[in-house]
Amino acid sequence: MPAVSSAFRQAVKKLSDKEKEAIILKAARRDAELYDLLSYEILEEVTLEEVYEQSADKIHELLIHATGRSLTKALAKALRKAIKEIARFKRITKDQKAEVDLHLYTLRLIFSNFTGQFDSYYKGFYTATARLLLRTMQLIRKNLHEDYHLEYKSELDEFLEQMHSRKKPLPVTLPQEFEVE
Missing domain, CATH: 1.20.930 (Transcription Elongation Factor S-II; Chain A)
Incomplete structure (x- = not known):
């Protein structure tokens, strides 16, 4: 797993909420484990x-x-x-x-x-x-x-x-x- 650079962190902070949402949804569709992780972290019913x-x-x-x-x-x-x-x-x-x-x-x-x-x-x-x-x-x-x-x-x-x-x-x-x- 790659280490997150400070430049990457700054770029993420500059993204709008809509852009962050689009990236998260795109990543969750591609990776089943990431989807499960996000579901566990975000959804109260999981x-x-x-x-x-x-x-x-x-x-x-x-x-x-x-x-x-x-x-x-x-x-x-x-x-x-x-x-x-x-x-x-x-x-x-x-x-x-x-x-x-x-x-x-x-x-x-x-x-x-x-x-x-x-x-x-x-x-x-x-x-x-x-x-x-x-x-x-x-x-x-x-x-x-x-x-x-x-x-x-x-x-x-x-x-x-x-x-x-x-x-x-x-x-x-x-x-x-x-x-x-």
Whole structure:
């Protein structure tokens, strides 16, 4: 993303309201994410909960409707898209707790529906899930208050136990349990 120069800022300040409106509308028509960002920032009826629900629905659709010759490969591809959807959500809302909640929602979907695919010969889905779990724990430690650490501990410990119970070697180093300070 380019840095905004002072000359650009001055030029924007000189624009009339009508010119600014035309530029904003033109940019929003070209970029769906910018449209979503502007909708979230400007419109009162577009709330955090609504944006969260849209992202959660998209993640659910991606994972539950993953199909292909190899379900494990299709799930790995769907999980990559789900992670991109979570990143898009964060760019729009900047809400760190809701980002963690989407991570946990994705992990819940995986562990309640697709753990049988962890034993597949193709290890991409297993690896991606382990990395997502590790990333989620890191986000909780880094961005959320200690009270949330306790709230998420039991669920994360359950996910960690399921990952450690596999006969496959773990692709990343996962702790035995989620440490709470």
